[in-house]
Amino acid sequence: MHLKSSLLLAVACAVGAGAAHAQTTGLDLAKNKACMACHQVEAKRVGPPLKSVAERYAGQGDAMVDYLAGKIRGGGRGAWGAVPMPAQTQVSPEDARHLAEWILSLAPAKQ
Numbered sequence: 001m002h003l004k005s006s007l008l009l010a011v012a013c014a015v016g017a018g019a020a021h022a023q024t025t026g027l028d029l030a031k032n033k034a035c036m037a038c039h040q041v042e043a044k045r046v047g048p049p050l051k052s053v054a055e056r057y058a059g060q061g062d063a064m065v066d067y068l069a070g071k072i073r074g075g076g077r078g079a080w081g082a083v084p085m086p087a088q089t090q091v092s093p094e095d096a097r098h099l100a101e102w103i104l105s106l107a108p109a110k111q
């Protein structure tokens with residue numbers, strides 16, 4: 001888990017704007033990919049607050065990264081309300097996984 005995250009971060013930093021922190025890198029990526037047109041970290045916009053997404057799925061294991069990466073690229077509906085999320089096919093599978101890791105990292109640490 002630790003090693004994998006570090007690898008992902010290393011990749012993201014190499015590709016991204018060279019931001020020093022995971023949070024910043026993830027947020028920059030989310031801004032780049034226009035996620036923040038519909039999402040905010042703390043508050044509901046068109047889509048659910050990313051912190052709430054993190055709270056719902058964090059601590060459920062590594063499979064959640066794949067699940068969320070799939071939802072990011074494929075879109076989804078019904079998990080949070082009536083408004084569907086359109087598929088974000090402009091996001092590469094690697095970026096989708098990195099975004100999913102970042103979103104899950106927004107959850108407050110649990111026991």
Ligand code: HEC
Binds near residue numbers: 034076082100103
């Ligand atoms: C056009 C608006 C829009 C854009 C752009 C958008 N989202 Fe969403 N997103 C939504 C909505 C609406 C939902 C709630 C869907 C539902 O209820 O199942 C959602 C849900 C989600 C979820 C939770 C999925 C679940 O199954 O619980 C994640 C994670 C997410 N978005 C990440 C992203 C990321 C990352 C991006 C950028 C690549 C992005 N979104 C771009 C509107 C958007």
